[in-house]
Amino acid sequence: MLLYLRLLRESLSFALNALTNNKLRTFLSLLGVTIGIFSIIAVLAAVDSLDRKIKKDMSSVDKNTMYLKRFSFGPSDIPRWKREQFPDVAYDEYQYLKDNTPTVQAMAFQIFTKSETARYEDKSASNVNVVPVSYEFTDIQSLKIEHGRFYNESESNSGTAVAVIGYEIAQTLFGNDNPLEKKVRMYGQKFTVIGVLEKQGQGMFGENNDTAIIIPVNFIRHMYGDNNSFMTPIIIIKPNPGEDGEAVKAEITQKLRNYRGIKAGQIDNFIIDILSGFTDLIDNIIGQMNVIGWIISCFSLLVGGFGIANIMFVSVKERTNLIGIQKALGAKNRFILFQFLFEAVILSLIGGIVGMLMVWGIATVLTNAIEFEFILGFSNIVIGTGLAAFIGLLSGILPAISASKLDPVEAIRSGM
Numbered sequence: 001m002l003l004y005l006r007l008l009r010e011s012l013s014f015a016l017n018a019l020t021n022n023k024l025r026t027f028l029s030l031l032g033v034t035i036g037i038f039s040i041i042a043v044l045a046a047v048d049s050l051d052r053k054i055k056k057d058m059s060s061v062d063k064n065t066m067y068l069k070r071f072s073f074g075p076s077d078i079p080r081w082k083r084e085q086f087p088d089v090a091y092d093e094y095q096y097l098k099d100n101t102p103t104v105q106a107m108a109f110q111i112f113t114k115s116e117t118a119r120y121e122d123k124s125a126s127n128v129n130v131v132p133v134s135y136e137f138t139d140i141q142s143l144k145i146e147h148g149r150f151y152n153e154s155e156s157n158s159g160t161a162v163a164v165i166g167y168e169i170a171q172t173l174f175g176n177d178n179p180l181e182k183k184v185r186m187y188g189q190k191f192t193v194i195g196v197l198e199k200q201g202q203g204m205f206g207e208n209n210d211t212a213i214i215i216p217v218n219f220i221r222h223m224y225g226d227n228n229s230f231m232t233p234i235i236i237i238k239p240n241p242g243e244d245g246e247a248v249k250a251e252i253t254q255k256l257r258n259y260r261g262i263k264a265g266q267i268d269n270f271i272i273d274i275l276s277g278f279t280d281l282i283d284n285i286i287g288q289m290n291v292i293g294w295i296i297s298c299f300s301l302l303v304g305g306f307g308i309a310n311i312m313f314v315s316v317k318e319r320t321n322l323i324g325i326q327k328a329l330g331a332k333n334r335f336i337l338f339q340f341l342f343e344a345v346i347l348s349l350i351g352g353i354v355g356m357l358m359v360w361g362i363a364t365v366l367t368n369a370i371e372f373e374f375i376l377g378f379s380n381i382v383i384g385t386g387l388a389a390f391i392g393l394l395s396g397i398l399p400a401i402s403a404s405k406l407d408p409v410e411a412i413r414s415g416m
Contacts, residue, residue, distance in 0.1 A: 026347075029311045032304025033351030033391060034358070036297050041359045041376070041384045043293025049363075049374045051286050064245040065140060065275045068097075068235040068252065072271045086269045091217075091226060094134075094235045096259055103248045105240045106139035109217050112232040118165075118213060119185045120173040128169060129208065130186070132217040140238045143209070148180045148195035151216055159218030164195035168210040184213070187223060191215060237272075245274050301387070304351065305395040312344050312399035323403055324412035337404040344396020345389050352388025356381060 070086035072078075094109040101107070110133040118125045135156035137143070143150065143164075151162050163184055170179045183190040191213075200209045224231065239248040249272050256270060316323070323336055356376070363374035 026311060029307030030304070030347065030351035030354075032300055032302075032307045033348050033388060034304070034355040036299075036301030036304045036391075037352040037355030037384050037388055038358050039297035039300055040294060040387065041356055041380050042362070043290065043297065044380045044383065045359055045363060045374060045376045047286050047289050047293070048377055048380065049372070051283075052375065053372065054282055063275050064239050064243070064248070066237040066239070066245070066249060066252070067273045067275075068237060068256070068270060069232075069273075070270060071232075072273065078267065078271075082267075083271075086271075088226075088233050089235050089270065090233070091221065093256065093259060097235065097237075097252060097255060100255060101248075101252060103240055103243050103251060104237055106136045106238040108136040108140055108236045109134045110137065110234050110236060111217055111220055112234070113220065114230045116186050116213075118169060118173065120182065123173050125169050125172040125211075127211070128186075129166075129212040131212050131214045132220040133214060134217050137214070137236070140236050143214075144198040144200070145195045146198040147178070148193070150195055150214075156216045157218060159216050159220075159222045161189050161191045161219060162194045162216065163191040164197065164214040165193055166197050166208070166210040166212045167199040169213060170196045186213070186215075249274060301391055304348075305391050308344055308348050308351075308392055308395035309399060311347060312340060312396050313402075315343065316340065316399050316403045319403075320406065321412055323406050324408045324410070327406070327408035328412065333404040336406075337400045340400035340403050341393060341396050344400070345392035348388045348392025348395065349385065352384055352391075355388075356384045 068089055070088050071083060091109055094107065098104070098107040110131070113130055113132060115127045116130050118128045135151055135153050138150045145164070146167070148164070150164055151160065154160075155162055163186075165173075165179065165184065173179070173184065174182065179193045179196055182193050184193055185191070197209050197212075220231070226233075237248070237252065239245060253268060253272060257268065260269065262269065326336065360376050363376050366372070367374050
Protein backbone atom coordinates (compact mmCIF):
# COMPACT_ATOMS: atom_id res chain seq x y z
CA MET A 1 0.00 0.00 0.00
CA LEU A 2 2.83 2.39 0.91
CA LEU A 3 4.49 1.58 -2.39
CA TYR A 4 1.44 2.68 -4.35
CA LEU A 5 1.08 5.83 -2.25
CA ARG A 6 4.69 6.69 -3.04
CA LEU A 7 4.05 5.85 -6.66
CA LEU A 8 1.04 8.17 -6.70
CA ARG A 9 3.06 10.97 -5.11
CA GLU A 10 5.87 10.61 -7.66
CA SER A 11 3.36 10.50 -10.51
CA LEU A 12 1.71 13.69 -9.23
CA SER A 13 5.13 15.31 -9.05
CA PHE A 14 5.95 14.29 -12.65
CA ALA A 15 2.53 15.49 -13.85
CA LEU A 16 3.00 18.89 -12.19
CA ASN A 17 6.51 19.13 -13.67
CA ALA A 18 5.04 18.44 -17.11
CA LEU A 19 2.60 21.29 -16.54
CA THR A 20 5.24 23.76 -15.31
CA ASN A 21 8.15 22.86 -17.60
CA ASN A 22 6.22 22.65 -20.86
CA LYS A 23 3.34 25.07 -20.26
CA LEU A 24 2.27 25.71 -23.87
CA ARG A 25 2.55 22.07 -24.98
CA THR A 26 0.69 20.84 -21.91
CA PHE A 27 -1.97 23.55 -22.22
CA LEU A 28 -2.67 22.71 -25.86
CA SER A 29 -2.74 18.98 -25.10
CA LEU A 30 -5.08 19.33 -22.11
CA LEU A 31 -7.34 21.75 -23.97
CA GLY A 32 -9.13 18.88 -25.69
CA VAL A 33 -9.89 17.13 -22.41
CA THR A 34 -10.99 20.39 -20.81
CA ILE A 35 -13.34 21.24 -23.69
CA GLY A 36 -14.66 17.68 -23.86
CA ILE A 37 -15.44 17.47 -20.14
CA PHE A 38 -16.84 21.01 -20.22
CA SER A 39 -19.14 20.12 -23.15
CA ILE A 40 -20.47 16.92 -21.61
CA ILE A 41 -20.97 18.31 -18.09
CA ALA A 42 -22.48 21.55 -19.44
CA VAL A 43 -25.01 19.58 -21.50
CA LEU A 44 -25.79 17.21 -18.62
CA ALA A 45 -26.14 20.09 -16.14
CA ALA A 46 -28.35 22.10 -18.50
CA VAL A 47 -30.57 19.11 -19.30
CA ASP A 48 -30.79 18.10 -15.62
CA SER A 49 -31.68 21.67 -14.65
CA LEU A 50 -34.30 21.82 -17.40
CA ASP A 51 -35.74 18.46 -16.36
CA ARG A 52 -35.85 19.51 -12.71
CA LYS A 53 -37.54 22.82 -13.62
CA ILE A 54 -40.19 21.08 -15.75
CA LYS A 55 -40.95 18.52 -13.03
CA LYS A 56 -41.15 21.28 -10.44
CA ASP A 57 -43.56 23.29 -12.62
CA MET A 58 -45.70 20.23 -13.26
CA SER A 59 -45.66 18.94 -9.69
CA SER A 60 -48.80 20.94 -8.89
CA VAL A 61 -50.77 19.24 -11.68
CA ASP A 62 -51.81 15.57 -11.86
CA LYS A 63 -50.18 13.81 -14.83
CA ASN A 64 -53.58 12.41 -15.81
CA THR A 65 -54.96 15.94 -16.24
CA MET A 66 -56.58 16.42 -19.67
CA TYR A 67 -57.15 19.46 -21.85
CA LEU A 68 -60.20 19.50 -24.13
CA LYS A 69 -60.02 22.08 -26.91
CA ARG A 70 -60.16 22.63 -30.65
CA PHE A 71 -56.38 22.85 -31.15
CA SER A 72 -53.47 20.53 -30.34
CA PHE A 73 -50.52 21.21 -28.04
CA GLY A 74 -48.29 18.87 -30.01
CA PRO A 75 -48.04 17.11 -33.39
CA SER A 76 -51.35 15.82 -34.76
CA ASP A 77 -52.38 13.39 -37.51
CA ILE A 78 -55.25 15.72 -38.42
CA PRO A 79 -54.33 18.24 -41.15
CA ARG A 80 -54.03 21.83 -39.99
CA TRP A 81 -56.71 23.13 -42.38
CA LYS A 82 -59.19 20.65 -40.90
CA ARG A 83 -58.27 21.52 -37.31
CA GLU A 84 -58.86 25.19 -38.06
CA GLN A 85 -62.48 24.34 -38.87
CA PHE A 86 -63.10 22.77 -35.44
CA PRO A 87 -65.55 24.68 -33.22
CA ASP A 88 -64.48 26.04 -29.84
CA VAL A 89 -65.55 24.10 -26.77
CA ALA A 90 -68.59 25.70 -25.17
CA TYR A 91 -69.61 26.47 -21.61
CA ASP A 92 -72.71 24.31 -21.88
CA GLU A 93 -70.50 21.38 -23.00
CA TYR A 94 -68.38 21.89 -19.89
CA GLN A 95 -71.50 21.81 -17.72
CA TYR A 96 -72.84 18.72 -19.51
CA LEU A 97 -69.59 16.78 -19.16
CA LYS A 98 -69.14 17.81 -15.53
CA ASP A 99 -72.64 16.60 -14.64
CA ASN A 100 -72.43 13.36 -16.64
CA THR A 101 -68.91 12.03 -16.16
CA PRO A 102 -68.63 10.22 -12.81
CA THR A 103 -65.01 9.22 -13.46
CA VAL A 104 -63.95 12.88 -13.27
CA GLN A 105 -62.92 14.44 -9.96
CA ALA A 106 -62.85 18.05 -11.14
CA MET A 107 -63.49 19.98 -14.34
CA ALA A 108 -62.81 23.67 -15.02
CA PHE A 109 -63.64 26.04 -17.87
CA GLN A 110 -60.89 28.48 -18.82
CA ILE A 111 -60.52 31.15 -21.50
CA PHE A 112 -57.23 32.27 -23.01
CA THR A 113 -57.52 35.96 -23.78
CA LYS A 114 -55.39 39.01 -24.51
CA SER A 115 -53.31 40.87 -21.94
CA GLU A 116 -54.72 43.87 -20.12
CA THR A 117 -53.53 46.83 -18.09
CA ALA A 118 -54.53 46.83 -14.42
CA ARG A 119 -54.78 50.13 -12.51
CA TYR A 120 -54.99 51.16 -8.91
CA GLU A 121 -55.20 54.89 -8.19
CA ASP A 122 -52.22 56.42 -10.02
CA LYS A 123 -50.33 53.14 -10.47
CA SER A 124 -50.65 50.68 -13.35
CA ALA A 125 -49.36 47.26 -14.38
CA SER A 126 -49.19 46.58 -18.12
CA ASN A 127 -49.20 43.26 -20.01
CA VAL A 128 -51.12 41.55 -17.24
CA ASN A 129 -51.89 37.91 -18.02
CA VAL A 130 -55.63 37.74 -17.32
CA VAL A 131 -56.76 34.19 -16.47
CA PRO A 132 -60.56 33.84 -16.61
CA VAL A 133 -61.37 30.42 -15.13
CA SER A 134 -64.11 28.70 -13.16
CA TYR A 135 -63.80 28.06 -9.43
CA GLU A 136 -62.74 24.38 -9.85
CA PHE A 137 -59.33 25.55 -11.07
CA THR A 138 -57.88 25.26 -7.56
CA ASP A 139 -59.03 21.61 -7.37
CA ILE A 140 -56.97 20.83 -10.48
CA GLN A 141 -53.91 23.03 -10.13
CA SER A 142 -52.52 23.70 -6.69
CA LEU A 143 -52.32 27.47 -6.30
CA LYS A 144 -50.39 28.72 -3.28
CA ILE A 145 -52.22 31.73 -1.91
CA GLU A 146 -50.15 33.92 0.39
CA HIS A 147 -52.95 36.23 1.51
CA GLY A 148 -56.72 35.95 1.29
CA ARG A 149 -58.61 33.25 -0.63
CA PHE A 150 -59.77 32.02 -4.03
CA TYR A 151 -63.28 32.83 -5.24
CA ASN A 152 -66.07 30.36 -4.47
CA GLU A 153 -68.69 28.62 -6.62
CA SER A 154 -71.29 31.36 -6.18
CA GLU A 155 -68.85 34.14 -7.18
CA SER A 156 -67.64 32.06 -10.12
CA ASN A 157 -71.08 31.21 -11.50
CA SER A 158 -72.43 34.75 -11.15
CA GLY A 159 -69.31 36.33 -12.65
CA THR A 160 -68.67 38.55 -9.62
CA ALA A 161 -65.96 41.19 -10.16
CA VAL A 162 -63.40 39.67 -7.79
CA ALA A 163 -59.74 38.92 -8.50
CA VAL A 164 -56.81 36.87 -7.23
CA ILE A 165 -53.61 38.67 -8.17
CA GLY A 166 -50.01 37.53 -8.67
CA TYR A 167 -47.07 38.54 -6.49
CA GLU A 168 -45.53 41.02 -8.94
CA ILE A 169 -48.90 42.64 -9.64
CA ALA A 170 -49.37 43.14 -5.91
CA GLN A 171 -45.91 44.69 -5.58
CA THR A 172 -46.40 46.98 -8.59
CA LEU A 173 -49.85 48.28 -7.62
CA PHE A 174 -49.75 48.21 -3.83
CA GLY A 175 -46.12 48.00 -2.72
CA ASN A 176 -46.04 47.09 0.98
CA ASP A 177 -49.74 47.89 1.51
CA ASN A 178 -52.28 45.12 2.05
CA PRO A 179 -54.04 44.56 -1.32
CA LEU A 180 -57.04 42.69 0.10
CA GLU A 181 -60.42 44.37 -0.43
CA LYS A 182 -58.84 47.08 -2.58
CA LYS A 183 -60.22 47.78 -6.07
CA VAL A 184 -58.25 47.08 -9.25
CA ARG A 185 -59.62 48.52 -12.50
CA MET A 186 -59.74 46.41 -15.69
CA TYR A 187 -62.18 46.22 -18.60
CA GLY A 188 -63.66 49.48 -17.35
CA GLN A 189 -64.77 47.72 -14.16
CA LYS A 190 -63.48 47.60 -10.58
CA PHE A 191 -62.41 44.18 -9.28
CA THR A 192 -62.16 43.54 -5.55
CA VAL A 193 -58.88 41.85 -4.65
CA ILE A 194 -59.68 38.80 -2.49
CA GLY A 195 -56.39 36.91 -2.75
CA VAL A 196 -52.67 37.24 -3.49
CA LEU A 197 -50.58 34.34 -4.84
CA GLU A 198 -47.18 33.38 -3.49
CA LYS A 199 -44.16 34.29 -5.60
CA GLN A 200 -43.61 31.53 -8.14
CA GLY A 201 -41.37 32.69 -11.00
CA GLN A 202 -41.75 31.96 -14.68
CA GLY A 203 -42.59 28.42 -15.72
CA MET A 204 -40.99 26.45 -18.55
CA PHE A 205 -43.78 27.24 -20.99
CA GLY A 206 -43.86 31.00 -20.49
CA GLU A 207 -46.65 31.00 -17.91
CA ASN A 208 -46.09 33.25 -14.93
CA ASN A 209 -48.66 33.54 -12.16
CA ASP A 210 -46.62 36.38 -10.64
CA THR A 211 -47.84 38.64 -13.46
CA ALA A 212 -51.33 37.15 -13.65
CA ILE A 213 -54.75 38.18 -12.42
CA ILE A 214 -57.24 35.33 -12.06
CA ILE A 215 -60.92 36.27 -12.40
CA PRO A 216 -64.23 34.33 -12.71
CA VAL A 217 -64.66 33.10 -16.27
CA ASN A 218 -68.32 34.13 -16.32
CA PHE A 219 -67.37 37.78 -15.90
CA ILE A 220 -65.70 37.67 -19.34
CA ARG A 221 -68.56 35.64 -20.81
CA HIS A 222 -71.20 38.06 -19.56
CA MET A 223 -69.24 41.03 -20.90
CA TYR A 224 -68.14 39.75 -24.31
CA GLY A 225 -70.23 36.63 -24.99
CA ASP A 226 -68.83 33.32 -26.18
CA ASN A 227 -67.92 34.08 -29.79
CA ASN A 228 -64.94 36.42 -29.96
CA SER A 229 -61.73 36.06 -31.93
CA PHE A 230 -59.57 37.15 -28.97
CA MET A 231 -60.92 34.39 -26.70
CA THR A 232 -59.97 30.71 -26.85
CA PRO A 233 -61.82 28.46 -24.39
CA ILE A 234 -60.58 25.11 -23.07
CA ILE A 235 -61.91 22.56 -20.58
CA ILE A 236 -59.46 21.21 -18.00
CA ILE A 237 -60.29 17.73 -16.67
CA LYS A 238 -58.87 15.88 -13.66
CA PRO A 239 -59.90 12.18 -13.44
CA ASN A 240 -60.63 10.45 -10.16
CA PRO A 241 -57.56 8.94 -8.43
CA GLY A 242 -56.81 5.48 -9.78
CA GLU A 243 -58.78 5.94 -13.00
CA ASP A 244 -57.09 4.96 -16.24
CA GLY A 245 -56.42 8.14 -18.20
CA GLU A 246 -57.08 6.61 -21.60
CA ALA A 247 -60.36 5.11 -20.41
CA VAL A 248 -61.55 8.48 -19.08
CA LYS A 249 -60.47 10.12 -22.33
CA ALA A 250 -62.47 7.55 -24.33
CA GLU A 251 -65.53 8.12 -22.14
CA ILE A 252 -65.39 11.90 -22.55
CA THR A 253 -64.79 11.53 -26.28
CA GLN A 254 -67.89 9.40 -26.70
CA LYS A 255 -70.06 11.70 -24.57
CA LEU A 256 -68.96 14.81 -26.47
CA ARG A 257 -69.45 13.09 -29.84
CA ASN A 258 -73.01 12.24 -28.83
CA TYR A 259 -73.61 15.77 -27.53
CA ARG A 260 -72.35 17.31 -30.78
CA GLY A 261 -74.15 14.78 -32.93
CA ILE A 262 -71.02 13.44 -34.63
CA LYS A 263 -71.96 10.40 -36.69
CA ALA A 264 -70.11 7.07 -36.78
CA GLY A 265 -67.22 7.22 -39.24
CA GLN A 266 -66.76 10.97 -38.84
CA ILE A 267 -63.62 12.22 -37.12
CA ASP A 268 -63.71 14.02 -33.77
CA ASN A 269 -63.92 17.79 -34.20
CA PHE A 270 -62.12 18.36 -30.90
CA ILE A 271 -58.81 17.30 -29.34
CA ILE A 272 -58.09 15.88 -25.89
CA ASP A 273 -54.46 15.99 -24.74
CA ILE A 274 -53.32 14.13 -21.62
CA LEU A 275 -50.54 15.81 -19.65
CA SER A 276 -48.71 12.49 -19.17
CA GLY A 277 -48.31 12.17 -22.95
CA PHE A 278 -46.83 15.65 -23.03
CA THR A 279 -44.38 14.84 -20.23
CA ASP A 280 -43.36 11.64 -22.04
CA LEU A 281 -42.65 13.74 -25.14
CA ILE A 282 -40.51 16.11 -23.06
CA ASP A 283 -38.62 13.17 -21.48
CA ASN A 284 -37.94 11.83 -24.97
CA ILE A 285 -36.63 15.21 -26.13
CA ILE A 286 -34.42 15.51 -23.04
CA GLY A 287 -33.05 12.01 -23.70
CA GLN A 288 -32.23 12.95 -27.29
CA MET A 289 -30.51 16.13 -26.11
CA ASN A 290 -28.34 14.04 -23.79
CA VAL A 291 -27.38 11.66 -26.61
CA ILE A 292 -26.54 14.52 -29.00
CA GLY A 293 -24.49 16.21 -26.28
CA TRP A 294 -22.52 13.02 -25.65
CA ILE A 295 -21.85 12.49 -29.37
CA ILE A 296 -20.58 16.04 -29.88
CA SER A 297 -18.51 15.99 -26.71
CA CYS A 298 -16.92 12.64 -27.54
CA PHE A 299 -15.11 14.23 -30.49
CA SER A 300 -13.51 16.76 -28.12
CA LEU A 301 -12.60 13.96 -25.71
CA LEU A 302 -11.06 12.00 -28.58
CA VAL A 303 -8.83 14.96 -29.42
CA GLY A 304 -8.06 15.39 -25.74
CA GLY A 305 -7.13 11.73 -25.45
CA PHE A 306 -4.63 12.07 -28.30
CA GLY A 307 -3.23 15.15 -26.54
CA ILE A 308 -2.67 13.23 -23.30
CA ALA A 309 -1.10 10.35 -25.24
CA ASN A 310 1.24 12.83 -26.96
CA ILE A 311 2.35 14.26 -23.61
CA MET A 312 3.00 10.78 -22.27
CA PHE A 313 5.01 9.59 -25.30
CA VAL A 314 7.15 12.73 -25.07
CA SER A 315 7.50 12.17 -21.31
CA VAL A 316 8.68 8.59 -21.90
CA LYS A 317 11.21 9.85 -24.45
CA GLU A 318 12.53 12.56 -22.11
CA ARG A 319 12.80 10.19 -19.14
CA THR A 320 14.22 7.13 -20.90
CA ASN A 321 17.51 7.43 -19.01
CA LEU A 322 15.69 7.77 -15.68
CA ILE A 323 13.57 4.70 -16.48
CA GLY A 324 16.74 2.74 -17.19
CA ILE A 325 18.26 3.78 -13.83
CA GLN A 326 15.03 2.85 -11.99
CA LYS A 327 15.04 -0.57 -13.62
CA ALA A 328 18.73 -1.08 -12.89
CA LEU A 329 18.00 -0.37 -9.21
CA GLY A 330 15.33 -3.08 -9.18
CA ALA A 331 12.13 -1.32 -10.26
CA LYS A 332 9.63 -3.79 -11.67
CA ASN A 333 7.92 -3.34 -15.01
CA ARG A 334 4.65 -2.98 -13.10
CA PHE A 335 6.07 -0.05 -11.13
CA ILE A 336 7.06 1.80 -14.32
CA LEU A 337 3.70 0.97 -15.92
CA PHE A 338 1.67 2.32 -13.00
CA GLN A 339 3.89 5.37 -12.71
CA PHE A 340 3.06 6.52 -16.23
CA LEU A 341 -0.57 5.44 -15.99
CA PHE A 342 -1.05 7.49 -12.80
CA GLU A 343 0.67 10.44 -14.45
CA ALA A 344 -1.66 10.25 -17.46
CA VAL A 345 -4.74 10.00 -15.21
CA ILE A 346 -3.61 12.94 -13.08
CA LEU A 347 -3.00 15.11 -16.15
CA SER A 348 -6.42 14.19 -17.52
CA LEU A 349 -8.08 14.86 -14.17
CA ILE A 350 -6.51 18.32 -14.10
CA GLY A 351 -8.05 19.04 -17.49
CA GLY A 352 -11.39 17.63 -16.33
CA ILE A 353 -11.41 19.70 -13.13
CA VAL A 354 -10.75 22.86 -15.14
CA GLY A 355 -13.64 21.96 -17.44
CA MET A 356 -16.01 21.38 -14.50
CA LEU A 357 -14.91 24.64 -12.86
CA MET A 358 -15.79 26.43 -16.10
CA VAL A 359 -19.26 24.84 -16.04
CA TRP A 360 -19.73 25.84 -12.40
CA GLY A 361 -18.67 29.44 -13.11
CA ILE A 362 -20.96 29.83 -16.12
CA ALA A 363 -23.86 28.15 -14.27
CA THR A 364 -23.44 30.57 -11.35
CA VAL A 365 -23.41 33.61 -13.64
CA LEU A 366 -26.46 32.45 -15.62
CA THR A 367 -28.43 31.57 -12.48
CA ASN A 368 -27.87 35.09 -11.14
CA ALA A 369 -28.55 36.73 -14.51
CA ILE A 370 -31.82 35.02 -15.48
CA GLU A 371 -34.75 33.43 -13.66
CA PHE A 372 -33.54 29.89 -14.19
CA GLU A 373 -31.55 27.81 -11.73
CA PHE A 374 -28.65 25.94 -13.35
CA ILE A 375 -27.50 23.12 -11.09
CA LEU A 376 -24.20 21.25 -11.29
CA GLY A 377 -25.28 18.09 -9.47
CA PHE A 378 -23.03 15.69 -7.58
CA SER A 379 -23.79 12.95 -10.12
CA ASN A 380 -22.50 15.17 -12.93
CA ILE A 381 -19.30 15.85 -10.98
CA VAL A 382 -18.83 12.09 -10.49
CA ILE A 383 -19.44 11.50 -14.22
CA GLY A 384 -16.96 14.23 -15.18
CA THR A 385 -14.29 12.95 -12.80
CA GLY A 386 -14.77 9.33 -13.86
CA LEU A 387 -14.73 10.25 -17.54
CA ALA A 388 -11.54 12.29 -17.16
CA ALA A 389 -9.86 9.41 -15.31
CA PHE A 390 -10.99 6.94 -17.99
CA ILE A 391 -9.64 9.15 -20.81
CA GLY A 392 -6.33 9.47 -18.96
CA LEU A 393 -6.17 5.70 -18.44
CA LEU A 394 -6.99 5.01 -22.07
CA SER A 395 -4.55 7.61 -23.38
CA GLY A 396 -1.70 6.56 -21.10
CA ILE A 397 -1.86 2.80 -21.54
CA LEU A 398 0.30 2.57 -24.69
CA PRO A 399 3.01 5.01 -23.51
CA ALA A 400 3.06 3.25 -20.11
CA ILE A 401 3.46 -0.18 -21.74
CA SER A 402 6.26 1.09 -23.97
CA ALA A 403 8.02 2.60 -20.94
CA SER A 404 7.68 -0.58 -18.87
CA LYS A 405 9.19 -2.72 -21.64
CA LEU A 406 12.34 -0.62 -22.09
CA ASP A 407 15.60 -2.52 -21.65
CA PRO A 408 17.48 -0.91 -18.72
CA VAL A 409 20.90 -1.05 -20.44
CA GLU A 410 19.62 0.47 -23.68
CA ALA A 411 17.60 3.05 -21.74
CA ILE A 412 20.65 4.20 -19.74
CA ARG A 413 22.86 4.21 -22.85
CA SER A 414 20.35 6.42 -24.72
CA GLY A 415 20.82 9.14 -22.10
CA MET A 416 24.62 9.24 -22.45
